[in-house]
Amino acid sequence: MKHTPFDFEPFSESLVGADLSGYDIFLCQSGLSSGQAIAAALQSFFEGGGDYIGIGGACADVSVQLGLSPGVAYSSGSGNGIVRVAYDPADPVSAQYPEDSYAFVYGPTFFIDAGSLEVSASIQADDFFVSGYWSGWEQSGAARQAVVLHGGTGASSVTLIGIDPTFRAHPEHTFRILANAIYSSLD
Numbered sequence: 001m002k003h004t005p006f007d008f009e010p011f012s013e014s015l016v017g018a019d020l021s022g023y024d025i026f027l028c029q030s031g032l033s034s035g036q037a038i039a040a041a042l043q044s045f046f047e048g049g050g051d052y053i054g055i056g057g058a059c060a061d062v063s064v065q066l067g068l069s070p071g072v073a074y075s076s077g078s079g080n081g082i083v084r085v086a087y088d089p090a091d092p093v094s095a096q097y098p099e100d101s102y103a104f105v106y107g108p109t110f111f112i113d114a115g116s117l118e119v120s121a122s123i124q125a126d127d128f129f130v131s132g133y134w135s136g137w138e139q140s141g142a143a144r145q146a147v148v149l150h151g152g153t154g155a156s157s158v159t160l161i162g163i164d165p166t167f168r169a170h171p172e173h174t175f176r177i178l179a180n181a182i183y184s185s186l187d
Helices: 036-047 055-067 172-185
Strands: 026-028 051-055 070-075 082-089 100-106 107-115 120-122 129-133 146-154 158-162
Touching: 026 036, 026 055, 026 172, 051 055, 051 172, 055 070, 055 107, 055 158, 100 172, 107 120, 146 172, 158 172
Parallel strands: 026 051, 051 158
Antiparallel strands: 070 107, 082 100, 082 120, 082 129, 107 146, 120 146, 146 158
16 A cells, blocks of 8 residues: 655744645644744634644644634643543544544643534543553543544634644554544545
8 A cells, every 4th residue: 555645844933924825734733832923824824724633732722722613621631641532433533443442641631611613532431541640630520521623613624632643653543533634624
């Protein structure tokens, strides 16, 4: 099977003021440095139909600040580990996952209000934590909360991911979440 890589370019301040209309998706993994010029450049990109995929709490925050995910509220914790997740196999972002499966979290982020976005996957019941280093997970409030959301706002599609699907290339099982998010975002 031949693999076709995605063309990509890391976003930097050198792209501020550049024509971003040739790009399809802005993928955020670690938040953004604050700045009105960066926010304005991205706002124009999203108003023009650019799509957004955010991984983790800092990128959920970017999405909320830019108005891409109205009504979304989230919580982030410290720690990492394997959690039990309920996936929606009929959803385009969690397609082909079994309903009951697992994911890796690092700086776990869960969504306590999905706003106008749809839930693709949620942390399972009270005994969701399988293994790792997340002290206080029992009191975190993460049980039964969404960990993957998606939907549209205006001309853009938005996907927010609270698990870490690519952490150091270890959690191969969840690479598909990111790939599905990319493919389902493309028009």
